[in-house]
Every structure is written in structure tokens, then in C-alpha cells.
Amino acid sequence: MTSEQSSKSSSRNGSNHLLKRVWYSTSVPVFAVLLALLIGAIILLVSGADPLQAYAALIKGSFGNTEALSRTLQKTTPLIFSGLAVAFAFKAGLFNIGAQGQLLFGAIVAAVLGFGIHGLPAVLHASLALLGGAFAGALFGAIPGALKTYTGAHEVITTIMLNYIAINITDYLADGPWKDMTPGNIVARTPKILDTARIPSVAGLPLGFLIALIFSVVTWWLLRKTTIGFEIRTVGLNPNAAKYAGIKVAKTIILTMVLSGLLAGIGGAIETQGVVGRYQPGFNTGLGFDGITIALLGKTNPIGVIPAALIVGAMKAGSSQMQFSAGVAKEITDVIQALILFFVAADMIVRWLLRIRAAEEEKVTLSTGWGQQ
Amino acid sequence: MNETFALEVKNITKRFPGVLANDRVDFNLRKGEIHALLGENGAGKSTLMNVIYGLYTPDDGEIFINNQKVEIHNPHDAIHAGIGMVHQHFMLVPVFTVVENIILGSEITKRTYLDLNTASKKVKQLSHDYGLVVDPDAVVEDLPVGIQQRVEIVKALFRDAKILVLDEPTAVLTPQEVEDLFVVMRNLTERGVSIVFITHKLKEVLEIADRITVMRRGKVVGTTTPSETSEAKLAEMMVGREVLLQVEKAPAIPGDVVIKVSDLVIKDERDLVVVKDVSFDIRAGEILGVAGVQGNGQTELVETLTGLRQAESGTITINGTIMPFQNPRVMIEAGIAHIPEDRMKHGLVLPYSVADNLVLCTYYRPPFARGIERNIRSVYDNSERLIEQFDIRTPSPLVSAGTLSGGNQQKVIVARELSRENHLLIANQPTRGLDVGSIEYIHKRLIEMRDSGIAVLLVSAELDEIKSLADRIIVMYQGNIVATVDADKISRSELGLLMAGSQVANIPSLN
Ligand SMILES: Nc1ncnc2c1ncn2[C@@H]1O[C@H](COP(=O)(O)OP(=O)(O)OP(=O)(O)O)[C@@H](O)[C@H]1O
Numbered sequence A: 001m002t003s004e005q006s007s008k009s010s011s012r013n014g015s016n017h018l019l020k021r022v023w024y025s026t027s028v029p030v031f032a033v034l035l036a037l038l039i040g041a042i043i044l045l046v047s048g049a050d051p052l053q054a055y056a057a058l059i060k061g062s063f064g065n066t067e068a069l070s071r072t073l074q075k076t077t078p079l080i081f082s083g084l085a086v087a088f089a090f091k092a093g094l095f096n097i098g099a100q101g102q103l104l105f106g107a108i109v110a111a112v113l114g115f116g117i118h119g120l121p122a123v124l125h126a127s128l129a130l131l132g133g134a135f136a137g138a139l140f141g142a143i144p145g146a147l148k149t150y151t152g153a154h155e156v157i158t159t160i161m162l163n164y165i166a167i168n169i170t171d172y173l174a175d176g177p178w179k180d181m182t183p184g185n186i187v188a189r190t191p192k193i194l195d196t197a198r199i200p201s202v203a204g205l206p207l208g209f210l211i212a213l214i215f216s217v218v219t220w221w222l223l224r225k226t227t228i229g230f231e232i233r234t235v236g237l238n239p240n241a242a243k244y245a246g247i248k249v250a251k252t253i254i255l256t257m258v259l260s261g262l263l264a265g266i267g268g269a270i271e272t273q274g275v276v277g278r279y280q281p282g283f284n285t286g287l288g289f290d291g292i293t294i295a296l297l298g299k300t301n302p303i304g305v306i307p308a309a310l311i312v313g314a315m316k317a318g319s320s321q322m323q324f325s326a327g328v329a330k331e332i333t334d335v336i337q338a339l340i341l342f343f344v345a346a347d348m349i350v351r352w353l354l355r356i357r358a359a360e361e362e363k364v365t366l367s368t369g370w371g372q373q
Numbered sequence B: 001m002n003e004t005f006a007l008e009v010k011n012i013t014k015r016f017p018g019v020l021a022n023d024r025v026d027f028n029l030r031k032g033e034i035h036a037l038l039g040e041n042g043a044g045k046s047t048l049m050n051v052i053y054g055l056y057t058p059d060d061g062e063i064f065i066n067n068q069k070v071e072i073h074n075p076h077d078a079i080h081a082g083i084g085m086v087h088q089h090f091m092l093v094p095v096f097t098v099v100e101n102i103i104l105g106s107e108i109t110k111r112t113y114l115d116l117n118t119a120s121k122k123v124k125q126l127s128h129d130y131g132l133v134v135d136p137d138a139v140v141e142d143l144p145v146g147i148q149q150r151v152e153i154v155k156a157l158f159r160d161a162k163i164l165v166l167d168e169p170t171a172v173l174t175p176q177e178v179e180d181l182f183v184v185m186r187n188l189t190e191r192g193v194s195i196v197f198i199t200h201k202l203k204e205v206l207e208i209a210d211r212i213t214v215m216r217r218g219k220v221v222g223t224t225t226p227s228e229t230s231e232a233k234l235a236e237m238m239v240g241r242e243v244l245l246q247v248e249k250a251p252a253i254p255g256d257v258v259i260k261v262s263d264l265v266i267k268d269e270r271d272l273v274v275v276k277d278v279s280f281d282i283r284a285g286e287i288l289g290v291a292g293v294q295g296n297g298q299t300e301l302v303e304t305l306t307g308l309r310q311a312e313s314g315t316i317t318i319n320g321t322i323m324p325f326q327n328p329r330v331m332i333e334a335g336i337a338h339i340p341e342d343r344m345k346h347g348l349v350l351p352y353s354v355a356d357n358l359v360l361c362t363y364y365r366p367p368f369a370r371g372i373e374r375n376i377r378s379v380y381d382n383s384e385r386l387i388e389q390f391d392i393r394t395p396s397p398l399v400s401a402g403t404l405s406g407g408n409q410q411k412v413i414v415a416r417e418l419s420r421e422n423h424l425l426i427a428n429q430p431t432r433g434l435d436v437g438s439i440e441y442i443h444k445r446l447i448e449m450r451d452s453g454i455a456v457l458l459v460s461a462e463l464d465e466i467k468s469l470a471d472r473i474i475v476m477y478q479g480n481i482v483a484t485v486d487a488d489k490i491s492r493s494e495l496g497l498l499m500a501g502s503q504v505a506n507i508p509s510l511n
């Protein structure tokens, strides 16, 4: 076939293809969410609540007014980062369960820089704290990367263990050297960060959320449009071919974990600087782990992570309203979230339930992401 | 007359996005015959067989077994209908034993516990009946490819296959293993098994087939028998034009030494010395052939020369500079191109597009990247150019390499490596799985490269290929170079003797 023929046939099928691709990549996540909501509704029904009322309250509490929306975006922000962290590592074939620990370090270092440094102008101070948090996350992410390349220790094991180390170290710091010594305070927490270190909201729109959107795009760009991304994806898809192509596999793995940790660290820093205002143990619990659900729900695509994080963020934001006006325990949102994770992870079950045939045709992947031309 | 066919397909059509892989194909298989299926790369042979084995759902067409229409929706149905398939890339679990592999997949439906002893007995019986010698308790990863293939065949017979599909079984076999396979195939047909045999080697077809069907661009071109046809006629049927089966080349005009290998000692994964004190050099403008039965150190030698493997001692000098070990990037930068032996393992990233695979080794350089930013446009343009030049059959540069036919995947690698600026080409089985037309083209390109002053190291299991392309030949046996000879001073059979371990002193023409 001549190239002229082939380009003709590809443009003929172009728009059709694109639709198919979009359908193929979103059908499972969308159905996973719907299925989870459906089962959630059944559980609500069985427990004697009105699912419609509950879900209406959930939506009202998360998107009903500007205040609710703002709260949703705030909750979504760290989730985007932890989702990005997990998704990014996935591209190199790494399963970073340690986003939680990396995020905690980002959060506490941002807090220290936020309360410990005085006399800086606002933009500079906030940026410095953010950078510090990013750096802390990156450093903590580097450890499992280095352990993997130099000793062969599997990152799933090391990141799980490092999470405990992170929890205990940050607990200690917040209850010891960096404890809030305001008279009367007995809880473990750092002092409040200065106003100059805060990441504010502008007209109800949290700036942190904007930063998260920017990072999603940058991560997408890095993976899709740069040589570094090409190296990372090659290592993830075929390490032998990567080596053959002259890519330094060990270096790439460490770099990936550093950047993954960096993303998680920024998530923690923004949570400190934009929401909590200090570091307090327990306030960031679960954010890193949610990243796993979000990365899978977003099909490990940095842009897909945004709507995925939004769904989880909205449930977190609206759950109080639901409890309040529909009398449904907040925990039902945790159940729904767990069901979502279950269904996206068990891709096959959804496919089977919905008879989505993983037809051989659909294996035609446009891996470079420039099918639009 | 209404003949009963073991297998008959009518009007099979299978479409992939942008490709009509099977276009109203009719094909039949008589009881107890060996029916060879020929066709250029991407003609639709594997697709047709995958349809018959239930891996693909055809868009149209019918399948008959013993003149009875059957519905085959998945491999389970196919096995039930008595069809067995040996894929080109084996589907065995490397860490399992032979019996475990054989019963894998069939155990669940029949028993609640694994009756390995009974299975083992049945395997032994099958081995005995058909002359398929395998040790049921051997671990698969320790077995040579020829034996692994046997395991695949036994696996099919274990499920009572009456129809056996062999997709390019000889591509990875040594000449001796091919002979052994043919004995087995004849044994099977004598016992009533019918065989579809896919290959690109015309000699084999003429030797073993009862009938030959040729496909081109998704359609059946015709069916013939070995007595009515010849290599040249088959080649023409396949490609649609006359094919030069002989390579034409002028004598080499060697220039300066490009690569000098001194006293190289290499160990394999099991810490055994597999290359012992090997030294040779290659000059610009010459092709050095490496002959040897697989497993005599050639793989490890090539991996070391291309930076994939550490050597124990010795040096590699390229254009006067001593090269580091285990640094493929340095080797690429020094102008070494490498067609790897195993295209799935090293040569391709299957989920990547054809375009990305075509820049796998040069993605970071201009014009494919500026700084860290990739230049997608030039990656695309490059792929369009190479697809046309090397006649890679793909609906678009953007489909993933994994969807290409085996031979077209190989062409992607060859196109990438031959098109890049280089001083030395290391080609390990460069034409494995290619059709005659493509082989002709690649051979021509290799000679052109030689004539333009590039040094070429050619490793091939095809004696004919080595004989006709190489200017000088080194023979490897058990990790040693046992002979270095001029290609035109040695016959094919003498080469065979050296490869089997004969001493140079025993070859009259070399003394
Ligand atoms: N899963 C798939 N998705 C998309 N296209 C495919 C797929 N499998 C095969 N094709 C296309 O169908 C055509 C026929 O491929 P097939 O593998 O049947 O060729 P073949 O005759 O076996 O060639 P070869 O000798 O190279 O193995 C090719 O153009 C290939 O690109």
C-alpha cells in the first residue's frame, strides 16, 4: 500500500476512530461509577433510606451553590495530585502505593516553611513553601526508586513500609520539635502558617485547584510530548526494548519515582497552604490512597485524572450535606468509592456485565496521542 | 463428487480498521494432507487461521468440519471441534513442566484435582505414537525452541486434535530441527491428522506439502501442488512479479577496519562461559557472516557488541576507540545499527505506534526532538517515508506495531536500523519471518550498504543467506571461532560440517 493510500484511508476512518477510542477508554470508568452508585442505592434502600433523596443531597452539597462548588474544588485538588502521582508512576510500570507518605512529607515541610520563615512577600513565601513541599515529596519518592534499582526491592512493598515511616516521622515532628506551643494547645499539630504562605481562593475559586489543572496538563505534556516521557513509557511497556534503545532503565525508574513523589508532595503542600493552614496529623489521611482509585478511574491518563478526582472530591464535599438532610451516614460515600475502585480494577467484570466485547479491533491504540491530525 | 474435507472454510471475510485482512477466502483441507499456506507478509494467513481457531470473529463466512457446518466463537469451540494450533510465538508457561503446560486449560473442566500421573502417561503414549520425544517432567524454560514447539504439538494432540495448524513453525528452528519436525508431520498425517502449514520457505513447501494455497492481499490467488510448480513460480504467485531468488553482488572492496574484537570472553545468565576468547575484525565495505548452530554463543556475542551485555574480558574497538561495555547508547552514537534476534523482546514496543517504533533508537535526536520536546511531525513524516520505502503493510503509521503481521513487524525493525546513519550494521536473523519479495529487497539493501562503505556483521541460521551475502564467514562452535573462511571458497555442506564441530583439517578444500 502506498503512503498516499494509507493516509487517505486513515483520514476516512479518522473521526470514526476517534469516537471509538473515546468510547473505549471512557466506557468502563463511566459504567464503574454508575454501577457503584446503583449498588450504593440498593444499600441505601435496604437500610431504609431514600436513595434519590440522598443522592440529591449529595449533589446539592457538592455542586448546589458557589460555596459548595468551592468546597468540592478544594477537596478535589490534593486528589488530582495524588492521582497524578500514581498515574505517572504507572506509566513506567511502577505501582506507587507510597503517594500517601510522600504527600505527608510535602504537607509538613510546607507547614514548617510556612510558619518558620518570616518577612517574605506573599507570592515568594507561598512559592517557597510549595517548592519545599514538592522537594520533600520528591526526596521521599526517590527512596523506593533507588531501592528498586539498586537492590531489586519491589516498590509495592517498600512504598507500603515507607508510608508507615512517613506517618510516624510526621506524627513525631508535629508533636515534638515542630509542635504548636501556643499556650493551651495540647494536640499534636504545627503552628499556623503565616498568611504570606497561604494559597488563597480568588472569587471562590481555590488557586490550588488551578495549579492542579496546570500540573495535569504539564504531566500530560511531559509524558506525551517529550523525550523524557517517551523514555518513561518505553521502560513501562518493554524494559528490554528500552535498554536496546539506549535508555538508562535504572535512571528512568528513579526519575519517575522522584517526579511521582514530587506530584504527591505538591498535593500535600497545597492542602496545608490552601485548606488546613497548618500540619495536623490525621487531616491528610487517605488522600494518597485515594490516588490509586483516581488513577485507575482516570485510566492513568493525566487529563482523565481530573474528572476522576472531581467525582471523588464531590462525594467528600457533599457527604456532610447528605448526612444532614437525608439522614444517611457519611460512610456510604466511602462504600461507593470502594465499589468504584472495585469495578475499575475489575475491568473484566464490568465488561462482562455490560457485554463490552474487548474486540480485537479496539486494540488499535494510537499510543502517541496524535491521532487528531 | 462430494469429497469430505477435514476442514473447509467458505467466503471468510475479516476486516480490521483500515485493512481487509481476509477477503471472501475459500480454503479446504483434505483428510491426512499437509496443506501449505503461502503468501507475502500481511497477506492474511495468520488472520485466517486465527478465525478458524476462534480467536477472531469473522465478519462473514462459514466453517465446516467433515462437511458439517460448525460455529466457532472461541478457542474452546475450536478445540472441541478437533482443531489445534501452534502459534508462531509459543504460549507456554516457562516455569511449568511439560505435563503441567500440556494439561493447562484442560484440567479445570474435567477434574477437581490435577491428575498429573495419568496425564504424564498419556503424554508418554503420545510421544511414543507420533515420534514426538519429550520429557514430561522437564521444565519448559530449559528446553530448546525445537522441543518447546514439540510440547505445543503434543499439547494439541492431548486435546485430540485432528486438524493441526502450524503458523510458521520453522522460522525459529535449526535445519536439523526442521528435518525432525517434518518426520513428525509425516507421522501425524499417516495417522489421519490433517495439517495446515504456514511458512515463507519455498524449499520446505516443495519438500513436504501435498497441496499449496497462495494468498495475496487478503485473497486466495490459487491452489497448486509441488509437482506442478517451482520456487520461482510460487514466488511469482505470492508477490505478483518475478523475484530474484539469487543475490547479485560485485566483489567486496574492503577499506579500513571499523570494528576490532579482541579476546572477548562472555558468560551467560547461568555463569557459564559461552564465548571463549573470540577475536575478529570487520572492514568498511565487507560483510562478515557468522555461521553456527543456534546456541553456540552467537546471541551473547551480538548482545555484547551492541552494549546489551557485559563481557568478562577482552575489548571492542570501533574506528580506533575502545568501547565501554553495557552501554547501548554509546554504541548507537558510535554508529552501530542493530537488528536484534528477538523482535518481541528487544526490537519493538508493541503497544507503540509504527511511527514511534521507527524512531525507537533516535527519538532524542534532531529532527525527532528539539531539546526535550519531541517533534511529532517529523516522526510522522519519517514513518511515512520508511513505510513506503520498505513496503511495510500497515493501514496507517499510527496503528500500534502489535497489530501488524509478523513479517511486517520485522520490516519495521529493519527499516529503522537500515535507515539510520551508521558505520556498522549488526544484523541477527534479519530476514526471519519475511516473505521472498521482502527478503530480496533487504538483501539488496544490505549489499548496497556494504558497497557504500559500511561494515556488516550478519548472523543467520539460514546457510543460504550467509553463503550468498557474506564476503567472509566465521564459524562458531561451542563459543569458539573454529574457522574463518572466504565465502566463495567453501561449499554449503562443508560449512555444515564445520558448524557440527568438524576440524578445519578435515575439510580438504580449506587446506
Ligand atoms: N489484531 C489486529 N488488528 C488490526 N489489524 C490486524 C490485526 N491482526 C492483523 N491485522 C492486519 O491484517 C493484515 C493481515 O495480517 P496477518 O497477520 O494475517 O498476515 P500474515 O499473512 O500472517 O503475514 P506474516 O507472513 O507477516 O505473518 C495485516 O495487514 C495486519 O496489519
Ligand SMILES: [Mg+2]
Pocket (backbone or CB within 6 Å): B045, B046, B047, B167, B405, B406, B407
Ligand atoms: Mg503471520
